[in-house]
Amino acid sequence: MAEASPDGAEAGRDGPSAETAAARRRRAPSLSVKLMILTVVFVMVTGVAGFVPTIAAFRLRFLEDRMATAQAASILLDSAAWSDVPRQVQDELLATVGATAIVLRTGPATRLLAAVEMPPSVDETVDLRQPLALSSIGAAFATLTASEPHTLRVIGPSRDGNTLELVISDRPLRTAMLHFGGTILVMSALISIIAAIPIYISLQRLFVRPMRRLSQAMVRFSEDPEDRSRIIVPSGRADEIGVAETELATMQRQLSETLLQKAHLADLGLAVSKVNHDLRNLLASAQLFSDRIASLPDPTVQRFAPKLIATLGRAIDYCQTTLAYGRAREREPSRRLVALHRVARDVVDVLGLDNHATIRCEIRIESAFEIDADPDQLFRVLLNLCRNAVQAMDGESDPAIVRRLLMEADRRGTVVTVRVADTGPGVPERAKANLFQAFQGGVRPGGTGLGLAIAAEIVRAHGGSITLVETEGPGAVFEIAIPDRPVAFDRARRAHAR
Template sequence: MKHEGTPKGTATPDADGLGPAANPELDPGFGRHRFGGLSSKLLLLTVVFVMIAEVLIYVPSIANFRNTWLMDRLTTAGVAASVLAETNTLAPRLQEELLKTTGAVAIALDQGAQRRLIAMSNVPTQVDFVVDMAEVTPLTSILGSFAILTYRGDGVMRAVAAGQMGHTERVDIVFPVALLQQEMLAFSGRILALSLVISGITAALVYITLRAIFIRPLRRLTRSMEQFAENPEDGSRIIKVSGRRDELGDAEIRLAAMEEALSRALHQKQRLADLGLAVSKINHDLRNLLASAQLFLERLEHVPDPTVNRLAPKILATLDRAVGYTQAVMAYGKAQERAPQRRLIALHRVGEDVADVLGLVDHDTIQFENRIGETLEVDADPEQIFRVLLNLTRNAVQALEAERDGTLVRRISLSAERQANCVHIEVHDTGPGIPENTQRGLFKAFHSGAKAGGVGLGLAIVAELLRAHGGVIELDCDQPGTCFKIQLPDRTT
């Protein structure tokens, strides 16, 4: 559809990116009753199909009418032939009446060796059609009927049939073709009129029935979609299922499910937009606070205390990472992490840094085991692999700290080994494990399997960072507790 001010061949999307067909306000003809609508097409097709059926009925009917008409005339002539056979003569008045009744111009009786004239008004000059009723078949009847209907002229036709007195006698009549043609045309007119009446009644009944069964429910679906499109977030606009047990009922159920899913998705989208705005505001202020904390730590580095001198650089490095994360959040716009800047790093040292940040070195209840070999090197982005192990270990710490039973073993272990050009890493804890109902969407954003109050971004971030490295992560359900297995390949040259 071409809109005013729109170049030909250019689509004009609406605010949601949909075309005119998806937005009724942009389509002036949307929802109007048009002659080409389903209702009009249904009515027209019903009339056409009924007329086709009537034509199929008309063809054998007109042939049967011709044969019946001819047999009536031949029967009347056969009665006269019987009288002639008895009296050997036929009165002139009876001959005239016989010709008038049959419409014939000549009637004869063929007795094999002898041919006798029963009655005659005019001598026929040329016979255009000859019909022997003993040799008539359905096909010849149909073809002969249409030949008579399309005949143009003033000729005569001859009809022959067995007489009334025996098989050796044959009645022979000759009559104008126009007489039978007029009768057949009159019969055709009656058939046509009757067909029109039947077509009208049938079409009306079929139209009313199908309109009630199909057209109205389809319009109800259309109105429901229009109302829902006006405000998809309004759950009250979702179509109410009528309970029909047919295809339209299935369509209603599918439409209701789709609208409900779309409404939920839009609700979640709005919540995420609000969350993103809130995170941006909090992150802006948090970055300033972290900068102030860095200044204070830089002053503490000059304090002559061994503990301060040992911990201050680690805290400062952690604050540097936090400031880097806040800057990344403020620059966030493409919904993806930056490309990895891969280097050869000592994975054992990364594990030690994670333990220091989470306070696992001197933890009261949780035992931390770094089983990664000190000589194992991994080709990865240092900051991103640190975040991967930090998120996984933090989740394990939260799961173990939530347990109140003092007899439980609380242990987190990191292990890794190299196989060819791929490093296999395991993060294993002795916690309660992840419930089966949350495992399916475990690595999707906002599908938290951690403690109550978690946002559900940690594992999604881990999966995204590993995908950027060409690696994968999976949950090993065969081991007790929670065990995540990571495959991190070296970069390809």
């Protein structure tokens, strides 16, 4: 028998679990049903909370009514004619009172007025002279839950120095309490349902429907995030749900724009990859021609040919490392001690700033100044910054405007700070928020914004930072901070010992 593949078994395990979870979600009650049930339950709990003292008060009122009837009957019982009343009539009168015995206390004297039969013992004493207390609530529930008959001794209030006591069974009291309690519970249930309906409708309109609208908007948007028509339209509410709708609309709008931009960048990356392939072949051919030109004995050719060859070499290297969208990663820096002045001079030569008609370039970097960096990547950073500055200043046609590009650097401990400043129009406010993001930080019309994004990525790979310095003067100032590589402690100690 062939063995089932692990993948198939795992898929089989995953499939039923997903289906079970979906079926469980379908069987689960909706938020509206839960709201209705909770509303009824909470209102019922409130009714039950009021039922507790009510049933205790009913018990006391029942006993007070029996005591009032007994006090009315005691007038006859205490008369001389009572002895002439037949026994049957006496028992009927006691049954009407609901007592098995009636006792009259006058000071220390006790006199039995009437009795059907004397109980062997009394299970509970109820003193009606005491106010309603928590003990009365416990006694009321004890009467409700008692399955066996109990005998109660009820002491009434004193009148003219006389106190009347009754000995009664709790069965009629329990029957009346059950009937009263059932009536109260039924009424509480009806009141709960009647009160729950407007509460439910109000909560449904105020909270459940808006929350359902939010969840449906999320589900609908997740089906096609690039469709801007699926973005939720806020209702304009000023409460927390209105804030959630506004924030959700903002998030959906940003996500939709990001996805559209990424789709555009994916197409652009494919086009760049194709152009890069052909351009690399063309540059390779140009490099072969430059090698032949370098062999000519002309002094001018000998002077510029090495720079031309180096520039073509860099161009070919750039093509080989061109960032295709989704695969765009700069290589790790190959750091060396680099003469920063020489790199700056190469940038000036490539941009042709030595003999520029309108732009004056100054390099305020000592020839012996060193920086720990990748020479090619550092060249690209300075080239991008200087090219942006030159293009910004070239865009101004007024001959009276001063056009100056400045490169300077200083070292503070293990950190080298390089500044590139120009006297151009500066960076617009709208571009500062996304200045170092690809395809978003373009400063000049028609620019892609890739130069600053590439520069920022390279500087970050060196463990440094690049920032736009806020100045009150004209132009823009970019500051690059690159720290030296960290050196292991043992190696530094050996180097110091030497």
